Amino acid sequence: xxxxxxxxxxxxxxxxxxxxxxxxxxxxxxxxxxxxxxxxxxxxxxxxxxxxxxxxxxxxxxxxxxxxxxxxxxxxxxxxxxxxxxxxxxxxxxxxxxxxxxxxxxxxxxxxxxxxxxxxxxxxxxxxxxxxxxxxxxxxxxxxxxxxxxxxxxxxxxxxxxxxxxxxxxxxxxxxxxxxxxxxxxxxxxxxxxxxxxxxxxxxxxxxxxxxxxxxxxxxxxxxxxxxxxxxxxxxxxxxxxxxxxxxxxxxxxxxxxxxxxxxxxxxxxxxxxxxxxxxxxxxxxxxxxxxxxxxxxxxxxxxxxxxxxxxxxxxxxxxxxxxxxxxxxxxxxxxxxxxxxxxxxxxxxxxxxxxxxxxxxxxxxxxxxxxxxxxxxxxxxxxxxxxxxxxxxxxxxxxxxxxxxxxxxxxxxxxxxxxxxxxxxxxxxxxxxxxxxxxxxxxxxxxxxxxxxxxxxxxxxxxxxxxxxxxxxxxxxxxxxxxxxxxxxxxxxxxxxxxxxxxxxxxxxxxxxxxxxxxxxxxxxxxxxxxxx
Ligand code: NAP
Numbered sequence: 228x229x230x231x232x233x234x235x236x237x238x239x240x241x242x243x244x245x246x247x248x249x250x251x252x253x254x255x256x257x258x259x260x261x262x263x264x265x266x267x268x269x270x271x272x273x274x275x276x277x278x279x280x281x282x283x284x285x286x287x288x289x290x291x292x293x294x295x296x297x298x299x300x301x302x303x304x305x306x307x308x309x310x311x312x313x314x315x316x317x318x319x320x321x322x323x324x325x326x327x328x329x330x331x332x333x334x335x336x337x338x339x340x341x342x343x344x345x346x347x348x349x350x351x352x353x354x355x356x357x358x359x360x361x362x363x364x365x366x367x368x369x370x371x372x373x374x375x376x377x378x379x380x381x382x383x384x385x386x387x388x389x390x391x392x393x394x395x396x397x398x399x400x401x402x403x404x405x406x407x408x409x410x411x412x413x414x415x416x417x418x419x420x421x422x423x424x425x426x427x428x429x430x431x432x433x434x435x436x437x438x439x440x441x442x443x444x445x446x447x448x449x450x451x452x453x454x455x456x457x458x459x460x461x462x463x464x465x466x467x468x469x470x471x472x473x474x475x476x477x478x479x480x481x482x483x484x485x486x487x488x489x490x491x492x493x494x495x496x497x498x499x500x501x502x503x504x505x506x507x508x509x510x511x512x513x514x515x516x517x518x519x520x521x522x523x524x525x526x527x528x529x530x531x532x533x534x535x536x537x538x539x540x541x542x543x544x545x546x547x548x549x550x551x552x553x554x555x556x557x558x559x560x561x562x563x564x565x566x567x568x569x570x571x572x573x574x575x576x577x578x579x580x581x582x583x584x585x586x587x588x589x590x591x592x593x594x595x596x597x598x599x600x601x602x603x604x605x606x607x608x609x610x611x612x613x614x615x616x617x618x619x620x621x622x623x624x625x626x627x628x629x630x631x632x633x634x635x636x637x638x639x640x641x642x643x644x645x646x647x648x649x650x651x652x653x654x655x656x657x658x659x660x661x662x663x664x665x666x667x668x669x670x671x672x673x674x675x676x677x678x679x680x681x682x683x684x685x686x687x688x689x690x691x692x693x694x695x696x697x698x699x700x701x702x703x704x705x706x707x708x709x710x711x712x713x714x715x716x717x718x719x720x721x722x723x724x725x726x727x728x729x730x731x732x733x734x735x736x737x738x739x740x741x742x743x744x745x746x747x748x749x750x751x752x753x754x755x756x757x758x759x760x761x
Contacts (some may be wrong), residue, residue, distance in 0.1 A: 241269070341363075
């Protein structure tokens with residue numbers, strides 16, 4: 228063990244969080260190692276190469292804001308950037324700040340064990356190599372542990388099959404092919420509308436329809452890019468002030484405080500505008516008042532019926548078990564019109580469930596469908612799944628997975644009692660929203676904590692049990708009364724394909740981002756006295 232390579236900090240993951248954390252820790256003069264499972268940087272945007280993958284947030288509002296030089300240099304070509312462009316951007320960032328020299332690629336972490344005698348973490352990769360570090364920072368993402376469906380026969384299929392989050396680096400052609408897509412979340416929707424353009428025939432297997440709304444993407448001209456850059460300061464300021472760091476934020480009015488005509492006009496306007504306005508910028512009571520939610524749901528249902536020619540198909544695409552916005556709203560580009568194409572069919576799995584994947588295709592309760600390609604857009608073991616896949620052990624060998632069996636318990640979404648010197652970026656119970664905005668704050672807070680430790684010679688930082696209890700209670704209380712907590716989704720921690728993930732729990736902080744930051748800022752301003760520092 229004495230020969231282990233030692234670091235001040237090990238960061239797991241070279242996505243948006245890990246890259247920025249490395250940049251900040253270098254400023255503290257720390258010796259840092261980033262361990263990245265992939266062969267390149269980018270995290271989510273490295274792995275999710277599926278056809279049609281792109282931002283649902285405005286490109287410029289999603290970018291890093293910490294470097295004025297970077298902001299000046301980088302031009303976005305579309306309002307909602309595609310995955311290849313986003314990945315180019317993150318590679319550009321890695322090169323510009325010379326980040327790669329501290330990143331070990333193909334370094335998937337298998338285990339991280341805390342050793343109280345050394346006040347350090349011993350980190351082991353899947354290939355057996357080991358490292359020791361005073362601090363461990365997880366930058367492993369809330370949506371990074373893909374899950375395959377537990378349908379019998381998945382391994383027997385003889386055609387090509389892909390999970391969207393493990394898409395090959397080489398292009399996949401759908402030209403003339405019989406293609407199946409299973410899953411209709413944000414990923415499935417983006418995939419389906421793209422694959423439908425070229426597939427010989429596409430069959431969509433839908434278990435639960437989601438409420439989707441138009442993305443309305445467009446190109447950014449050089450002149451518009453110049454104008455956008457001139458407004459960056461105000462735009463990032465706005466993102467700091469909105470509820471979830473998006474450009475869009477709740478309308479202060481209640482649904483029933485305006486006339487029916489005004490309401491309809493407002494919704495028409497939102498439906499015709501690019502981006503998340505209809506979800507994030509709607510009436511303030513949309514996600515808490517059942518009657519209000521029923522009205523907006525009826526509005527969007529009418530839109531779906533107008534766009535899909537066959538009323539029976541439209542009926543299948545309209546959700547009935549949850550209201551608009553109570554699950555993450557996929558933004559789409561002519562998604563509903565796809566079902567008007569002759570080469571596309573929709574199979575409703577509530578009527579005819581999949582019985583098995585066969586060597587030649589998919590067998591449902593009433594038919595056998597032959598396929599050349601099956602795409603699994605079946606989602607992730609969200610929020611805690613990426614932690615569960617690493618053997619993380621704290622004081623006295625306590626496993627994080629066991630500690631969180633009944634649901635995550637954290638201090639500010641960043642620290643865990645019993646796991647000293649470990650900090651989480653985008654961990655459970657932190658503010659997610661427009662992720663890079665939240666990441667920058669998270670990283671800066673963790674950097675501040677480590678700067679404090681450096682300045683005071685502290686070698687052991689731990690969240691107290693009381694601190695964790697109080698934050699966890701607060702997060703649970705914030706979730707009360709939210710309609711989104713009454714439906715199964717990754718946001719409520721339900722995944723039918725993962726043992727033990729069949730019941731809902733509070734996985735996310737659902738207060739406002741400004742309130743989250745105010746709470747964390749106050750802790751820092753009081754020199755982290757709420758924590759156990761030694
Ligand atoms: P998801 O929302 O969890 O959707 C998974 C889909 O697969 C659901 O339709 C689910 O049906 C279906 N499914 C899972 N197991 C199945 C089974 N055994 N049989 C049949 N169907 C099955 O996952 P996702 O679409 O990958 O999206 C996850 C999140 O990633 C999004 O909500 C979003 O936050 C993020 N994302 C962002 C972007 C973007 O910003 N542009 C794009 C894509 C994703 P049920 O609903 O019935 O479970």
